[in-house]
Amino acid sequence: MMNISSISNAISPLSLNNNEQKVNNDKSFQNMLSDAIGEVNKEQVEGYNAMQGIATGKVTNLQEAVQQIEEAELSMKLALETKNKAISAYNKIMNMQI
Numbered sequence: 001m002m003n004i005s006s007i008s009n010a011i012s013p014l015s016l017n018n019n020e021q022k023v024n025n026d027k028s029f030q031n032m033l034s035d036a037i038g039e040v041n042k043e044q045v046e047g048y049n050a051m052q053g054i055a056t057g058k059v060t061n062l063q064e065a066v067q068q069i070e071e072a073e074l075s076m077k078l079a080l081e082t083k084n085k086a087i088s089a090y091n092k093i094m095n096m097q098i
Contacts, residue, residue, distance in 0.1 A: 040079045047072025 053059040
């Protein structure tokens with residue numbers, strides 16, 4: 001389950017102070033991105049395992065398995081939309097005239 005608090009915890013170290021942006025806990029953007037990708041991957045693995053459990057009949061709680069699959073799908077959609085927005089922003093910056 002992709003926990004929304006994990007996203008806010010990843011974003012919360014960024015704070016504005018004296019017109020400077022400081023990153024607390026020495027967590028770089030690369031580390032935050034890596035953690036987010038790891039979380040999406042974990043969701044996908046759990047969703048795949050839930051699908052496999054449904055297909056083999058090993059699932060005892062069908063509702064929980066379907067919920068895991070939905071969470072995996074939503075986390076992937078969020079990751080793809082975030083990637084699309086980042087690429088769009090990068091392209092806009094690259095097309096700016098200096």
